Amino acid sequence: MEKFEKYSRSYFIPPVKSMKWMEKEYITEAPLWCSVDLRDGNQALVVPLTLEEKLEYFQLLVKIGFKEIEVGFPAASETEYTFLRTLIEQNLIPDDVTIQVLTQSRDHIIKKTFESLQGVKKAVVHLYNSTSVAQREQVFRKSKEEIVDIAVTGAKLLQKYAAETEGEFVFQYSPESFTGTEMEFALDICNRVLDVWQPTAENQVIINLPATVSHSMPHVYASQIEYISDHLSYRDNVILSIHPHNDRGSGIADAELAVLAGGQRIEGTLFGNGERTGNVDIVTLALNLYSHGVDPKLHFENVIEIMETYERLTKMKVHERHPYAGKLVFTAFSGSHQDAITKGFKWREEKENVAWNVPYLVIDPKDIGREYEGDIIRINSQSGKGGIGYLLEQQYGFDLPPKMREHFGYAVKNVSDHENKELMPIEIYDIFINGYVNIADPIQFIQSKSAKNENYDTIVSVKYEGSQLEIPGVGNGRLDAVSNALQTKFGIEFADLEYKQHAQEMGSKSNAVSYIGIKDQNGTVHWGCGIDTDIMTSSIRALFSAVNALMKRNRKMEAIAHK
Numbered sequence: 001m002e003k004f005e006k007y008s009r010s011y012f013i014p015p016v017k018s019m020k021w022m023e024k025e026y027i028t029e030a031p032l033w034c035s036v037d038l039r040d041g042n043q044a045l046v047v048p049l050t051l052e053e054k055l056e057y058f059q060l061l062v063k064i065g066f067k068e069i070e071v072g073f074p075a076a077s078e079t080e081y082t083f084l085r086t087l088i089e090q091n092l093i094p095d096d097v098t099i100q101v102l103t104q105s106r107d108h109i110i111k112k113t114f115e116s117l118q119g120v121k122k123a124v125v126h127l128y129n130s131t132s133v134a135q136r137e138q139v140f141r142k143s144k145e146e147i148v149d150i151a152v153t154g155a156k157l158l159q160k161y162a163a164e165t166e167g168e169f170v171f172q173y174s175p176e177s178f179t180g181t182e183m184e185f186a187l188d189i190c191n192r193v194l195d196v197w198q199p200t201a202e203n204q205v206i207i208n209l210p211a212t213v214s215h216s217m218p219h220v221y222a223s224q225i226e227y228i229s230d231h232l233s234y235r236d237n238v239i240l241s242i243h244p245h246n247d248r249g250s251g252i253a254d255a256e257l258a259v260l261a262g263g264q265r266i267e268g269t270l271f272g273n274g275e276r277t278g279n280v281d282i283v284t285l286a287l288n289l290y291s292h293g294v295d296p297k298l299h300f301e302n303v304i305e306i307m308e309t310y311e312r313l314t315k316m317k318v319h320e321r322h323p324y325a326g327k328l329v330f331t332a333f334s335g336s337h338q339d340a341i342t343k344g345f346k347w348r349e350e351k352e353n354v355a356w357n358v359p360y361l362v363i364d365p366k367d368i369g370r371e372y373e374g375d376i377i378r379i380n381s382q383s384g385k386g387g388i389g390y391l392l393e394q395q396y397g398f399d400l401p402p403k404m405r406e407h408f409g410y411a412v413k414n415v416s417d418h419e420n421k422e423l424m425p426i427e428i429y430d431i432f433i434n435g436y437v438n439i440a441d442p443i444q445f446i447q448s449k450s451a452k453n454e455n456y457d458t459i460v461s462v463k464y465e466g467s468q469l470e471i472p473g474v475g476n477g478r479l480d481a482v483s484n485a486l487q488t489k490f491g492i493e494f495a496d497l498e499y500k501q502h503a504q505e506m507g508s509k510s511n512a513v514s515y516i517g518i519k520d521q522n523g524t525v526h527w528g529c530g531i532d533t534d535i536m537t538s539s540i541r542a543l544f545s546a547v548n549a550l551m552k553r554n555r556k557m558e559a560i561a562h563k
């Protein structure tokens, strides 16, 4: 027998076709959210949260906007119990927030749970027992009827203890391991619990259908949810909740399809912390809604801060590729992506009030507190001129002509490739300054004086190989005169190709920045940049930078020829 042959289908298809959810395109309003970070998330941590950490986490969840928070399993430990008492006794639960607690269906555990709730304004008491074939056979060794009895007995105990306890209570039942349960049996046990509770419009209850372990593709879970939703007794008075885990990596898909199928409420955690591969990640679910123009009714405008608090408290790490929050999820390293993003931003600047559709960015990173600078465009050997030029422009105010961007792009990529590393903006700036700006080797510009006669008669003062030279030149403009002087004196020939100039604000100082590209006899283009407070001087410096690049190249070629 092959190893994989020991596996067989461990999920159950509903007995009737339940696929109406397929006809719906998308979720049009936010479901009710219930955070289970402090219970399902906490029970899966290497070191569960301390009392103080739980309090801080609770406050974070409230700030994000959760209106239902499962705060723990009060019968589990002293910390859990004390946490609940602290919330109640110190009046730390906002009026619009309902806390929830989990209990097994065992008398002493339910009793202890209600003890911990004494005096609460309002709480959901969440009862569960396992219903799957595997658990019935292996863990409980009980018949279906005996399993129903555990649930029904627990449901009655909830009523008994609720009547004896000060506070308002909402009941919730979960057929734990629902996805490994025959659908007819899952429906039956839920309906038997509902028959005990007899929900009404005023006293609604919650039935929660967990993918305790995800066994199937998401469409199967959706069909299971639709089947139960369609056949549940007292349906109008039941809030149908879902609770996906992520064993197959499909927690998000499970949740979204289950909502299409009738799920009204989602239990999950921040960043998907929880048992094994985790619970479904509510950050992603909420921001998926947001990215479709639906108000998620949760606030992730500062997702990085939320993530940092989460990491500090849970000692877990959010992966760099985690949707929306991961360090790299808005970052483009590759040239064509950077180019498209840069053009997308430009396009948005030109239009007004257009829907977000910048290539490669599902949402505007700024909406969740992510910065454009440093977050989106990062440079390595896969990058291109678009991104490199964008960075130089955004961070340092250099708006290179398109062909010079290309030239500079290759220079930057070469450095990244040879050093085999990502380049930071300051390194890119250094490559530009050292390679293109006010280059004074081998010819150092000192000054130029022009007299306007029929043409411009000019004397250019330069330093070359240790001597100061005064070079005459004539041209129809001052720059042309300098260009002619240099060509004659140094026996070089080139054609002026491209010229661009702009102002650059640097603190309180304003500089003129000029870019010049010259084409030599072999057709190679050499680029230079000049910066000066005077516009003409900045142009001359740009020309010197380009001529020096040409001279260096000629010398290199000569050296190779003489080898």
Ligand SMILES: CC(=O)SCCNC(=O)CCNC(=O)[C@H](O)C(C)(C)COP(=O)(O)OP(=O)(O)OC[C@H]1O[C@@H](n2cnc3c(N)ncnc32)[C@H](O)[C@@H]1OP(=O)(O)O
Binding pocket: 040, 043, 073, 075, 076, 077, 103, 104, 105, 106, 109, 128, 129, 130, 139, 140, 150, 176, 212, 275
């Ligand atoms: C899918 C989920 O995440 S469910 C939530 C799981 N979370 C936790 O378990 C964290 C908190 N739990 C705890 O601290 C402990 O398990 C306690 C305090 C609740 C109970 O502790 P203990 O009684 O010492 O141990 P344990 O949980 O192993 O009890 C197992 C017994 O309870 C029974 N049991 C387990 N779950 C349930 C349930 N939901 N309803 C009724 N009985 C149950 C088992 O069949 C077993 O019975 P047995 O003693 O006759 O064999």
Ligand SMILES: CC(C)C(=O)C(=O)O
Binding pocket: 040, 102, 128, 174, 176, 177, 208, 210, 211, 212, 213, 243, 245
């Ligand atoms: C208690 C239930 C809802 C649970 O946590 C699960 O099934 O994963």
